[in-house]
Amino acid sequence: MTATINSLPARIRRSARISGRFVLRSGMVSDTYFDKYQFESDPLLLLAIATEMARLIPAGTEVLAGLEMGGIPIATMLSQVTGLPAAFIRKEPKEYGTCRYAEGASLAGKRFVLIEDVVSSGGALSDSLAKLRADGLEPAGAICVIDRQTGGREALATHGLSLNALYTFDDIERA
Template sequence: MTGAKKECIVDRATLAKKLVAACRLEGEFLLRSGAVSNRYFDKYSFESDADLLEAVALHLAPLVPSDTEILAGLEMGGIPITVALGLVNRLPTAFVRKVAKQYGTARLAEGADIAGRRLLVVEDIVTTGGQIVLSTKDLRDRGAIVEQAICVVNRAGEAPALADAGVTLISLFSADELDHV
């Protein structure tokens, strides 16, 4: 039995409120960066909700640079966003591992062929940009052209690590913006 499709959230302010209601947790949380935060944005709460994920993709879609050839979703949270965004923008996708698998094809990026292609790296939450920097280097080492990344929530602000790596970050929301919803 399939679920009934709900009305798509088209207003950005409403989307922000729904994301906060579904995803913001209070407590003490250790972040990937090693920092401790009293708030945590549980991205899997929206990534596993078809209506919220669709709304996020619809709002991200106009932010995708026009010269993007492939959407490259980072393991693991960037992958559902990449799939949804690919459906909206009709772009091919690649799924980027943190480490190339050691068996089968031994690929770092599964899906679309990335060599010589302009990729937009897709991530869910960016705190320091560290994983984007690492993955961008790995993708470039395999011949991809990577100059930009896109995320749903930017906790990093200007993200000096990304600037140093030559990557511009495009975000749907800043953490500060969602903190004031």
């Protein structure tokens, strides 16, 4: 991948990459963190990301299912770019109202893809996959903005879920 100062990976790096000591969701410690809320809260950068991510959506997808919390703005913008409806997957079902963990467009009987921001161990996707499968729902795959290349893709493959990333950690670091 050839990156320029104004390439999308470089823009993501400038916006979201921070250095320090960080404990990731997986429990791993890293000296690099991608503050995804920085690129998700920038409307022009998020639009550019969604426009590029649209090519990763599997053919025949009917619904984009964003994981709480970082996958939701990406799924929403992808919905705008593609015209596909969006669903939002909570970490836990609501304790009031509908008491659902999946909101928005129905996933029942639909071909859907899971949307995530940054994947490290794949834990959030695995947790969501277990809930969905318990309800007889099977995603066509998962896509994310950044694969940190720390075992998430491989862990998800053991559960039969493919992961496609717009960029890898290395792509962003080289930008």
